[in-house]
Amino acid sequence: MKNYKDWIIEKILLVLGISSIVVLAMIFLFLLKDGLQFFSVVSLKDFLTGDTWLPTSKPASFGILPLLVGSFAVTLVALTIAVPFGLALAIYLGEIASSRTKEILKPTVELLAAIPSVVYGFIGITVIAPAVKSFFNISSGFTLFTGGLILALMALPTIVSIAEDALHAVPGSYKEASLALGASSWETIVHVILPAAKSGLIAAIMLGMGRVIGETMTVLMVTGNAPIIPGSIFESGRTMTATIAAEMGETVHGSTHYYSLFGIGLVLFTITFAINFTADYFVQRQRG
Amino acid sequence: MSRADKIDVKNLSVYYGNDPAVKNISILIPEKKATALIGPSGCGKSTFLRTINRMNDLIPGARIEGNVLVDGQDIYDPKADVVEIRTRVGMVFQRPNPFPKSIFENVAYGPRRHGNNRKADLEEIVEKSLTEAALWGEVKDRLNDFALDLSGGQQQRLCIARALAIQPEVLLMDEPASALDPISTAKVEDLIDELKKDYTIVIVTHNMQQAARVSDKTAFFLSGELIEFDETSKIFTNPQDKRTEDYITGRFG
Numbered sequence: 001m002k003n004y005k006d007w008i009i010e011k012i013l014l015v016l017g018i019s020s021i022v023v024l025a026m027i028f029l030f031l032l033k034d035g036l037q038f039f040s041v042v043s044l045k046d047f048l049t050g051d052t053w054l055p056t057s058k059p060a061s062f063g064i065l066p067l068l069v070g071s072f073a074v075t076l077v078a079l080t081i082a083v084p085f086g087l088a089l090a091i092y093l094g095e096i097a098s099s100r101t102k103e104i105l106k107p108t109v110e111l112l113a114a115i116p117s118v119v120y121g122f123i124g125i126t127v128i129a130p131a132v133k134s135f136f137n138i139s140s141g142f143t144l145f146t147g148g149l150i151l152a153l154m155a156l157p158t159i160v161s162i163a164e165d166a167l168h169a170v171p172g173s174y175k176e177a178s179l180a181l182g183a184s185s186w187e188t189i190v191h192v193i194l195p196a197a198k199s200g201l202i203a204a205i206m207l208g209m210g211r212v213i214g215e216t217m218t219v220l221m222v223t224g225n226a227p228i229i230p231g232s233i234f235e236s237g238r239t240m241t242a243t244i245a246a247e248m249g250e251t252v253h254g255s256t257h258y259y260s261l262f263g264i265g266l267v268l269f270t271i272t273f274a275i276n277f278t279a280d281y282f283v284q285r286q287r288g
Numbered sequence: 289m290s291r292a293d294k295i296d297v298k299n300l301s302v303y304y305g306n307d308p309a310v311k312n313i314s315i316l317i318p319e320k321k322a323t324a325l326i327g328p329s330g331c332g333k334s335t336f337l338r339t340i341n342r343m344n345d346l347i348p349g350a351r352i353e354g355n356v357l358v359d360g361q362d363i364y365d366p367k368a369d370v371v372e373i374r375t376r377v378g379m380v381f382q383r384p385n386p387f388p389k390s391i392f393e394n395v396a397y398g399p400r401r402h403g404n405n406r407k408a409d410l411e412e413i414v415e416k417s418l419t420e421a422a423l424w425g426e427v428k429d430r431l432n433d434f435a436l437d438l439s440g441g442q443q444q445r446l447c448i449a450r451a452l453a454i455q456p457e458v459l460l461m462d463e464p465a466s467a468l469d470p471i472s473t474a475k476v477e478d479l480i481d482e483l484k485k486d487y488t489i490v491i492v493t494h495n496m497q498q499a500a501r502v503s504d505k506t507a508f509f510l511s512g513e514l515i516e517f518d519e520t521s522k523i524f525t526n527p528q529d530k531r532t533e534d535y536i537t538g539r540f541g
Contacts (some may be wrong), residue, residue: 099348171385173381173383173385174345174385174387174388176343176381176385177381177385177386177387177447177450178387178397178401179343179346179374180341180343180374180378180381180451181374181375181378181397181398181401181451181454182371182372182374182380182401182402182454183371183397183398183401183452184371184377184401187401191397191400191401192387194387195388195389196387212309
């Protein structure tokens with residue numbers, strides 16, 4: 001009787017596990033089906049390298065280069081800020097802070113992840129964008145830089161949390177050995193702990209990057225939404241995610257425009273999949 | 289303290305929280321000899337060992353009373369430089385703990401941290417240290433191999449070489465052979481015999497035969513107290529205290 005029960009529980013868990021794979025496969029097939037429909041009209045090359053995104057004018061133009069640049073720009077800004085801050089905070093939490101400070105600080109940082117992205121967008125519109133506008137003395141605060149700045153805040157909990165876990169996983173015996181050789185705490189961190197945690201730290205950065213590229217609502221609200229190739233990060237731009245979100249509701253079902261959005265989705269999926277895959281590779285390596 | 293004494297411990301107590309792990313110990317450890325610390329688990333011998341290069345500083349809530357003098361200098365003086373103390377008093381741990389780096393980089397780690405980055409110097413130090421640790425012959429053709437690929441016994445001798453590379457005066461060893469097989473243990477013991485000509489060695493061991501084989505003097509600890517300290521030959525043949533006798537004859541421990 002007991003074995004019978006075990007068998008059922010085992011199978012239920014197996015079905016639940018498999019269903020996530022099935023769902024993933026179905027999402028991919030769904031994107032692929034509608035996306036490929038689009039590529040029979042516009043070539044993949046024109047799609048990826050075309051510098052004009054005018055899906056509703058006549059003749060329509062479906063070049064997503066401006067959107068790729070937009071996504072790339074906000075990601076670059078976000079990571080430039082979030083990686084140094086995130087790693088520094090992780091080192092502080094993992095190696096320097098007293099356990100009391102850590103008990104307060106770590107959950108606080110992790111709470112940043114619990115704030116809905118639309119709220120970040122809200123803060124972006126009302127606080128950050130005006131601040132960026134006056135600080136850099138530019139005509140509009142709705143820029144790729146503004147988007148990247150807020151995304152940095154959103155990526156911070158992912159980076160800090162995973163990086164801190166990676167540092168925590170470094171055996172204490174390495175630290176002891178280094179200190180016993182007369183190395184200072186700082187030398188121990190730089191020359192022993194960080195190299196030993198390298199894989200996990202890279203994974204933390206990759207997962208933060210995945211979070212940034214996939215984020216939609218915030219960038220839709222604060223980057224100004226101009227689907228043109230920006231001259232600098234202090235101009236408006238638009239990301240792939242924001243394009244899909246902004247245009248999906250207005251497009252005619254079954255039109256080329258409609259399918260082109262699936263094409264963007266497919267590109268985005270490929271990018272995030274590659275990032276997650278790389279991150280996973282580094283996480284596995286850290287576990288060794 | 290005579291000139292032959294390297295470490296002078298006066299009325300040392302160590303507390304973890306409110307509980308004393310080491311109670312009011314005074315001991316004179318001779319220079320260029322091996323001193324063994326024996327006693328049952330939890331008797332405070334490892335705690336005591338770790339006070340000699342201030343590794344107990346790392347344990348939150350640990351507190352000490354009394355003095356530890358190395359060459360007459362109080363290492364717990366507020367003005368004392370911990371980095372300098374640990375450079376003079378090296379340590380080898382219970383489990384081999386090489387860094388996840390190459391064999392060469394493990395040995396070169398200490399000298400590099402103390403500012404020596406000249407390749408020729410480092411090569412010389414690495415060869416000298418590995419030779420002193422009786423490992424050179426086994427690894428000289430593969431210094432760039434990953435240290436963690438060595439056997440446990442080789443890893444421990446690498447850790448000894450790493451400690452020797454910064455030319456300490458004292459080498460503390462916390463049960464350095466307890467995680468090793470008998471052949472590796474014998475090699476480490478031979479090594480200690482060799483090293484005590486040049487270094488002051490303090491070794492914690494669970495293994496009484498080992499204490500008898502490698503040490504010149506032996507200290508017996510029980511419940512945080514130093515029960516007896518004398519020539520090793522005397523401790524093992526003619527102990528003065530009944531508790532020492534009970535322990536070495538295997539009545540408890």
